[in-house]
């Protein structure tokens with residue numbers, strides 16, 4: 641396989657079934673079934689691709705990932721056990737946590753012509769006293785991601801997190817995002833100053849905002865004649881991010897790819913979500929992305 645093959649091309653060359661394959665240095669489990677295609681990277685338990693049969697891809701993944709061991713940019717990176725900068729007690733640790741750059745394994749897998757379910761666990765412990773699990777459920781053209789955290793220690797642990805979904809779009813000019821009208825947001829591009837959303841979101845320049853909201857969000861794409869509905873559970877924060885002109889300095893996006901995605905992330909942030917997980921406590925963060933036709 642040509643090492644520079646895009647993920648889309650690689651998948652399209654495979655037969656129906658389940659394939660264990662390396663793509664650009666990353667170990668993938670690729671599932672092709674009557675309902676469509678799913679690619680999971682075991683590095684980070686990162687779903688890199690979901691494309692219902694006969695439809696445009698739901699998730700975007702870069703065609704030029706940074707070399708392993710950096711996380712692939714795209715799909716649904718798990719930001720865990722913190723979102724964005726590490727909490728004070730973890731100073732010096734990586735941005736967006738440690739889950740996306742460790743090895744995971746598939747603990748169970750089942751699928752049929754209509755969907756499937758996968759459960760992943762890290763190969764070994766990845767963070768003191770916290771035990772994560774990640775499940776993926778496909779039902780027709782909808783996919784649900786659920787990240788569960790169990791405090792197996794004897795002390796409170798502060799956690800934040802995100803399901804950092806990179807959603808595929810035809811172009812930024814063709815999309816609008818509804819569902820957040822009236823919501824307060826902290827704007828990272830303006831020193832986290834707080835504003836209130838008025839109307840739909842359009843993306844004409846860099847956007848990096850944490851919305852205080854539990855609402856369903858709708859990403860309408862006129863060119864692709866579809867709406868992606870993003871719903872979630874146990875999350876007070878919805879992050880909306882596109883690098884804008886700043887993509888020029890991000891080699892695994894670049895100005896040639898920045899028009900292909902918008903991140904809409906179900907998150908638990910220090911800004912808007914309760915953070916303490918008590919001993920033996922469990923918390924789950926869940927999001928479902930479903931496709932609706934515009935025509």
Ligand SMILES: O=P(O)(O)OC[C@H]1O[C@@H](O)[C@H](O)[C@@H](O)[C@@H]1O
Pocket residue numbers: 735736804828848849879881905
């Ligand atoms: O480059 P990373 O670490 O994957 O982060 C990408 C982006 O992730 C978003 O969730 C953040 O709001 C952005 O500020 C950040 O730039």
